[in-house]
Amino acid sequence: MINNIMSIAGTDPISGAGIQSDIKTFSALKTYGVSVITSIISQNSFEVRKIFPLNPNLVVNQMNAIFDDIYIHAIKIGVLVNDKIIKAISTNLQKKRIKCPIIFDPILFSSNGKCLLKIKYIKSLKENLFPLLTLITPNLFEILFLIKKIKNKILKKEIYLLLREIRDFNIPWVLLKGGHLKGKKCIDFLCNFKKIIKFISKKINNKNIHGTGCTFSSAITALLSKYNNIPISVYLAKKYLNKTLINSNKLNITKKNCIINHFYKFWNNFDLI
Template sequence: MQPLNILTIAGTDPSGGAGIQADIKTISALKAYSASIITAIVAQNTCSVQSILPLDSKLVLTQLNSVLNDVEIHSCKIGMVGNSKTIKCISKRLEETKLSCIVLDTVMYTKNGFPLLSKNSIKTLINYLIPISSIITPNLLEASILLNCRIAQCEEDMQIQGRKLLKLGSKAVLLKGGHLNNINCPDWLFTNKIEKRFFSKKIDTLNTHGTGCCLSSALATIKPNYKNWIDAIKKAKNWLQGAILNSKKLSVGKGRGPIHHFYEWW
């Protein structure tokens, strides 16, 4: 069977564990072909982010047109978007393309707290990108920012917030609960028809750099082969769990290391 063409739109990570580099690795590891649009040049490593240079929105749009005018794209993942102008350009172009699957990773902060979006850009993301998304994948902090409320403290809070997030306009919400203080990592899927709990055991490791990027790009890669989000999420989470478990085989950086994207290959 011919591989699917998956598009990722995101910022860079020169250390290779997150951002567009991690997306490309994830898509490739899951046996699809990756096209990529860069929204920002980021100086970061496993320890911290040092600097960010958002690209001009016109250049981002030119990249996007270059790919979409030539390559048949089956699914798209959106990560770091840079600023409001870029968000509007991406939203308009993707809406014109009418892709059947758009996965939006609502990334706003790095794991060490470095801001990736301004307050104004977050409002633009809510108004322009969330409504065209097939699914959004916020963590607990991102959910609280999107809803302007406190961070969920328990799964009951997650359920309440997940339902509110769905009203922002995406067709589905996967609210990630990995930062809850319990032994499991509960995630909740919300659509207009179903609410479904997923969980996996927490792994005692520091190698979690880029897990949000990789989960969302895995979903974008896997979903075109499945009729429903439940099966796609199960497969994506199983792959991610294996990538985290096998991350100990790598030795990358002095901080939070990357997952092992190619653990099934080498």
């Protein structure tokens, strides 16, 4: 039986990030993806132009249509945009008594720096959504935003202090993505209330970063539905993400930043059959 994974997020018309990227990732990792759209986002590989949030009732209606027909093994949540959507999703997950793992990728800024969630809504995230989560996957800028600290530079020795602060949110697992740290290594920090696990890999130096955060978190979600183990799922998701980046130059789709290659395993040749 195949596992069914739900993505609750915004759209990307070029299919490099957001809902479209999540569905591709779920498929590449041999799970079945379903989607709940929170916002229509006009963007491409180098900028977010406009965000159109959906009515919260429509978001909940999509969720219920899926829950009434399909058993969900894991849920990934991405762009939420505003307080009303945050509360509507959180309330509905509680009402439906959802017990599967819930992973939140707090996409607070686009790659070109556009703010996707105003700081005044952080309180609503903490009060409504955070108690329901299994794992949260912020990058360095997002973790600073969540704890309301403004810094332009982060030293490696400060990472553990940041992890301690975000653990105070009482989310069972936190994955701090370290791709923005300087150096030749990419270090991701996974922690719960007892331990910190470091995932170290060689940094892949290319500009094809559009959708990497979405892909990493959705890969973790899909793999968690199979292995039921957070560290193993993070390890395998990181391996998958690195291979999508290494093989991204085989695609020639956009004018600027290339799309990462979600289907590198299946697109070794382009024969139709």
